[in-house]
Amino acid sequence: MIDFKESDPYPLLAFDSYTYQEAKDHATLVDDWLGFDCEHAEGSVRPAAGPAPQTWSHLSTQSFQTPYLEIRGILDLLNPKSGEIIVDLGAAYGRMGFVLARHYPLTRFYGFEIESARVQEAQRVMSEHGIDPSSMVTMDLTRPTFKLPVANYYFIFDYGHEQDVRKTLQDLKEVARQHSIEVIARGRLSRALIHSDHPWLSEVNEPRHFAHFSIYRS
Structure with missing residues (x-):
């Protein structure tokens, strides 16, 4: 059990000091403290059908989002500097933006999420906490015309089907x-595709591997 403290809602803890379930339980407390109503927003998310982009509507919000504790730990490893840009590809409710705003306020964050209901809820809560809501954008990353903004760091967390992730890695x-x-890749699919198809990420510089994610540098 990880105690929640309003004075330190996203504590920096060693990755091996908590279980994934403990991290999800802690994230539930943080969501409540921030004022999220994810259940209401998820009611507007329709399940993906056939080749349509994946929405993960069949999972609980704690299952398809990265826990705040893990996000804080990843950012501590990256240590982004003032003015650097962080992009979250498949941002859901924008958790990355909340942690950055508190611990790296001079960085810039952009979160792309396909479901407008999630983006609207993230924007509402961000506004209540003094965070720029325009940092969350409704966007289908699989659109042929979509172009990634230039940034220093990109997070990709197995947001969709294999062909979708392949397209984003090519972008x-x-x-x-x-x-x-x-590039911070979380999940098996993204990491497997990077190692099989993208030596510019996996072989030029030595990746840093962790239990749930890997960090690659071009």
Whole structure:
């Protein structure tokens, strides 16, 4: 059991000091404290059918989102500097933005999420906590016309079907032609595709591997 403290809602803890279930339980307390009503928002999310982009509507909100504790730990490893840009690809309710606003307020955050109901709820809660709501954007990353914004860090958390993740990794490759980037991949699919199809990420610089995610640098 991880105690929740309003004075330190996203504590920095060693990854091996808590279980995944404890992290999810803690995230539930944080969501309540922030004022999220995710259940109401999820009522507007329709299940994906056939080749349509994945919405994860069949899972609980704690199952398809990265726990705040893990986000804080990842950001501590990255230590983003003032003015650097962090992009979350498949941001759900924008948890990354809340942790950044508290611990790295001079960075810039953009979260892309396909479901407008989630984006609207994230924007509502961000506004209540003095965070720029325009940092959350409703966007289908699989659209052929979608172009990634230039950033320093990109988070990809197995947000969709294999063909969707392949498309996003190719988009990241195009960005990396212009300047060095760091990609944080969470989940088996993203990491497997990086190692099989993207040596520019997996072989040029030594990746850093952890239980649930890996950090790659072009």
